[in-house]
Amino acid sequence: MAADAPPPADLTGYPMFTRRYLPHYGMVLPFLLLFAVFFLYPIGSGLFYSFHDWNAATDPQFVGLKNYQDILGSRDFERAMGNLVFYIVMTVPLGIVVALGLALLVDSFTGAWSNFFRSAFFLPVILPAFLAATIWRWMYAPNFGLVNMVLGWFGYPSVNFLNDTDTMIYALIVVDIWVSAGFNMVILLAGLKGIPADLYEAARLDGASRLQQVRHVTIPMLAPVLFFVVTYGFISALQVFDVPWLLTGSSFTSYGGRRGALLFPVMDMMGRGFGSVRFGQAAAYGFILTAIIVLFTAAMFALRAWRAPK
Amino acid sequence: MRNPPHPPDTVNRVASMSIFKTSTACLALLGSVSAAPLMAQTLEYWVYSDFAQGEALALQQEFVTEFEASHPGVKINISGKGDDDLTAGQIAGAASGTLPDVFMNGLAVGAQLVEVGALANIHDQWMAMPQAYRDQFDKEAIASCSPAPDEMYCLPYTGFGEIMFRNLTVLEEAGIDTSVPPATWDEWYAQMQKVKEAGKFAMPDQTQVFNSVASTYAIVGDLDGWGIDFDSKTTRIQPETYAKVLQLFVDMAPLNSGSSRNDQGTKDLFITNQLAFHVVGPWVDPTYKQAAADSGLKYDFVLVPGMTEGQHGGIKSYEILGVAPGENQQIAWEFAAYVAEKEQMVRWASLLSRYNGNAASMADASVAELPLIARSVEAVKYAIDVMPPYFVGAYPNCYRSIVTDNAAAVADGDMTPEEGAEELVAELNDCLAE
Numbered sequence: 093m094a095a096d097a098p099p100p101a102d103l104t105g106y107p108m109f110t111r112r113y114l115p116h117y118g119m120v121l122p123f124l125l126l127f128a129v130f131f132l133y134p135i136g137s138g139l140f141y142s143f144h145d146w147n148a149a150t151d152p153q154f155v156g157l158k159n160y161q162d163i164l165g166s167r168d169f170e171r172a173m174g175n176l177v178f179y180i181v182m183t184v185p186l187g188i189v190v191a192l193g194l195a196l197l198v199d200s201f202t203g204a205w206s207n208f209f210r211s212a213f214f215l216p217v218i219l220p221a222f223l224a225a226t227i228w229r230w231m232y233a234p235n236f237g238l239v240n241m242v243l244g245w246f247g248y249p250s251v252n253f254l255n256d257t258d259t260m261i262y263a264l265i266v267v268d269i270w271v272s273a274g275f276n277m278v279i280l281l282a283g284l285k286g287i288p289a290d291l292y293e294a295a296r297l298d299g300a301s302r303l304q305q306v307r308h309v310t311i312p313m314l315a316p317v318l319f320f321v322v323t324y325g326f327i328s329a330l331q332v333f334d335v336p337w338l339l340t341g342s343s344f345t346s347y348g349g350r351r352g353a354l355l356f357p358v359m360d361m362m363g364r365g366f367g368s369v370r371f372g373q374a375a376a377y378g379f380i381l382t383a384i385i386v387l388f389t390a391a392m393f394a395l396r397a398w399r400a401p402k
Numbered sequence: 403m404r405n406p407p408h409p410p411d412t413v414n415r416v417a418s419m420s421i422f423k424t425s426t427a428c429l430a431l432l433g434s435v436s437a438a439p440l441m442a443q444t445l446e447y448w449v450y451s452d453f454a455q456g457e458a459l460a461l462q463q464e465f466v467t468e469f470e471a472s473h474p475g476v477k478i479n480i481s482g483k484g485d486d487d488l489t490a491g492q493i494a495g496a497a498s499g500t501l502p503d504v505f506m507n508g509l510a511v512g513a514q515l516v517e518v519g520a521l522a523n524i525h526d527q528w529m530a531m532p533q534a535y536r537d538q539f540d541k542e543a544i545a546s547c548s549p550a551p552d553e554m555y556c557l558p559y560t561g562f563g564e565i566m567f568r569n570l571t572v573l574e575e576a577g578i579d580t581s582v583p584p585a586t587w588d589e590w591y592a593q594m595q596k597v598k599e600a601g602k603f604a605m606p607d608q609t610q611v612f613n614s615v616a617s618t619y620a621i622v623g624d625l626d627g628w629g630i631d632f633d634s635k636t637t638r639i640q641p642e643t644y645a646k647v648l649q650l651f652v653d654m655a656p657l658n659s660g661s662s663r664n665d666q667g668t669k670d671l672f673i674t675n676q677l678a679f680h681v682v683g684p685w686v687d688p689t690y691k692q693a694a695a696d697s698g699l700k701y702d703f704v705l706v707p708g709m710t711e712g713q714h715g716g717i718k719s720y721e722i723l724g725v726a727p728g729e730n731q732q733i734a735w736e737f738a739a740y741v742a743e744k745e746q747m748v749r750w751a752s753l754l755s756r757y758n759g760n761a762a763s764m765a766d767a768s769v770a771e772l773p774l775i776a777r778s779v780e781a782v783k784y785a786i787d788v789m790p791p792y793f794v795g796a797y798p799n800c801y802r803s804i805v806t807d808n809a810a811a812v813a814d815g816d817m818t819p820e821e822g823a824e825e826l827v828a829e830l831n832d833c834l835a836e
Contacts, residue, residue: 148497149518162836168800233667234660235676252660255610257814341664344486345510345799350610351807366490367799369514 142376147369159376163364172348172357179261179332179356184325187269191276191321192314196306198277199284210281214274221271225338228267229254232339254339260353264336271335272328276321283317284310323392330385333358343367357381443733444477448491448505450721454482461753469740476733478504489514496520501726503734504741506559509546509720510789513796516555522727525554527735538744540782543720543759549793556722556793557742558759560750562683563781564617564716566707567690570700572678576600583704585711587621587650590679594657597678603659603671604678609651609809610662612802613717616788617681618809621708621715622647625786630834632795637830641823648812648819655813673699681706681716684756684774703777705784718785720759751775757782800833 106114142159144152163169198209216224231238232253240250253263287310295305311318336342336356340349344367348355357377365374453462459480466478481502483491488507495501496518507515515521525548528536536544543558570580576596584590594604608614619628623643631638661667663682671677673693680686684703693699706715723742725734740746747763750756757764757778764770764779789797804826812822 147518148493149520166800166836168803229666233665233670236667236670236674255607255660255662257810341662344489345797346612346802346806347799348803351810352803363799366486366493369493369517369796 138375138378141372142379144372145370146372146375148371152372155372159370159373160380163373163377163380168348168352168355168360169357171352172355172360175261175352175354176330176332176356179265180326180329182261182265183268183329184322186265187272187276187325188318188321190269191273192280194273194277195280195284196310198281210278213277216271217274219271221334222338224267224271225335228263228270229339232263255350257351257353260340260349264339264354267335267339268329268332272325276325279321280314280317283314287313319392319396323389326388326392327385330381330388331358332356333362442475442477443730444479445504445730445734445737446502447478447480447737448483448488448502449480450488450506451482451484453506454480457753461749464749465741465746469737473733473736476737478737492520493518495726501728503726503728503730504738505724505726506721507724509556509558509722509792510797512547512555512722512724512793515724516793517796520726521555521724522731522735523553523555524557524725524735524738525552527732527739528554531739535739535743538760538762539742540759540761540764546720546787546792547722549791553793556724557738558720559723559742560754560756560758561718561720561782562685562757563718563778563783563785564620564681564683564706565703565777565781566705566716567672567680567682567686567701567703569672569675569678569680570702571675572597572600572602575675576602576678580702584707586707586713587709590707591653594654594678598657602676602678604657605654605659606661606663606665606668606677606680607658607813608654608663608681609806609813611664612806613788614663614681615805615809616717616786617706617715618650619644619647620717620786621650621706625790628786629790630795630797630801632791635831635834637801637827637834639823639827639830641820641827644826645819645823648809648822651809651813652815652819672701673697675699684778687755687774703774705777705781708784714781714784716781716785717788718782719788798833798836800836801830804829804833 141152143154143156145155145159146152194209194213198206198213201209219227232240234240234250234252234255237253239253243249243251251259253259291309291313292305295309300308333356336349336354337347337359340347340354342348342359344363347359347363347367358381361374361377361381364370364377447466449462452458459482462480466480470476470478485508488505489511492501492505492507492515496515501520512521539558543561544554547556547558548554566583568580568583573580573593576593576599578593578596584593597604606614608618616628623640623646627638627640627643629638630636659668659671659677661671663680668677668680669686669689672680672690687703690699690701694701708714723738725731725738742760744760744762744766747758747760748766748769751758751763751766751769751772755772755774757775764775769775770779808822808826808829811817812819817825
């Protein structure tokens, strides 16, 4: 209904604002109710519990900032954040390079081949995480795994990818890129399709090589899409959980693999909640992570605004 | 010093039959009294996921059908859950008032479940049972469920005493006489070195899982030096003893497969004659038995050697049956008591060849001679608890990760065993102080 549409007849005795907007609010009310119940209330109660010692069964006891202090001062938090920073620094750029490469490859095909490659590269995205992790656990298995078999053909000794603290995080990064590249590829491919062909034609007429076309036409024209992919990649990476959890065979009481080499913040949060039954600490952990994600996303937007042509 | 083994089993079969008849009559009486009001009641019964499939599920359903038949108006729904789902569901259920009425979980999780109010204190109901019924159970297992004189939070169900699976082909290829198992750590370690010289792996990496660290501790130390003193919030681990344990990890480091005892890769190595020893619970036996039938795997299982002859290592623990507090508590207790009763546990043990906490069922002639059960019963006599004392306090997660990380660090050569033991105790006490 348009904003200037005549108000319903039965609201004629009400103030102008009510007469004009009440139907609109009525229409969004179901969403607002659901949003409040399933989104705002959990956030509010989570914030409340983050300042309390609470085990989900007994009355919460107010402890002020103690939960936050305990987390920030803990050995596992330090280790989890260290792993996370390294993981993000490696995964996000590599993932985007791989996804862009795949998108350019698929874009260079037409017809059935294009559909085939697009579907093939997207397949890991729709694979359940437990299945993907199980496949990779087998591939990484010492002595018998596919990767070690291939290494063996070239005379290399067996590598214990998922238990050697020097290789564990790289093993995770490979799996993560394998899983996420298809999703990013589809987004970038949509962006590639939107680049006018005459720009490439003009570049070719100017003597630009294929690489120069990518550098001076494709990437600048993809900037808004790349911004989305980078931001989304960062936010996803900050919340990394399921793949390292499954690769290390973690449980609520034991997680992160050998010497915590694949311990990440969300795993630590889950362990504090369901392993140690400290839901107040788990809630505080969630808010620390949320703050990091919000700050990071804001920084990304600020950077983009600063770099945008005035 | 480790407690000496119990004397050989002297359970009189006639007496055990009489206990069985008495207890069955008492249970029937108990059931008929509770069924008198004929109120419709539905119980939710959560079991481990592997107990909710195939033959195990069929037998569980048989127990349910029998109980429902003797308790008109009672309906029981079985749900299978993975380990983490059981714990998360029970904790969330305690918070939201939607607990299952009867459920399984691990003994080690018991303190958390008591803390959140998921487990009812069944002491009064237990004491109301006939003496003959109570006498069926392993006394140490019952003690594990009873942290104080008037408190009891579980019935012991299936359990394990750790045993050592030996790949006989690997040992023979290494020139080892397999007719006599190693009697001491020194003999065992000498065999491990021969296995390595033959180009095979001796053991999984014992530093990776808390239970395998506990298992290695059990070779050297006793229960007094393991676990937490919750009164003083300090670890019971003594640096002098633990340095000897850490030395074992150092010794085994060049000989191990790099995979944990729980990894599928470890079982694959064992099945394909690449791994000599696998110290673990009896649950791997079905896999190895299948491999023996399919590919001719030659294996056996023996007690874990200790440091000296006559001593044995290994850990033990139980899966438990718990009852939720609430209006269904009495009928839920009756069902739990029925499932854990000797006759049912004999059928359960016969089906799965698994040790359980009902000592009378373990002594029953139909299961006592099953090799895996016989060995398990023997192993439990020597084994130490994994996370004692149970139901007193919850082990914080930092405790477990510090123990495994420390063992790995020493095995990797980052510290000497003596330094590692000192650091471990200090870090564990810091963790407990938090």
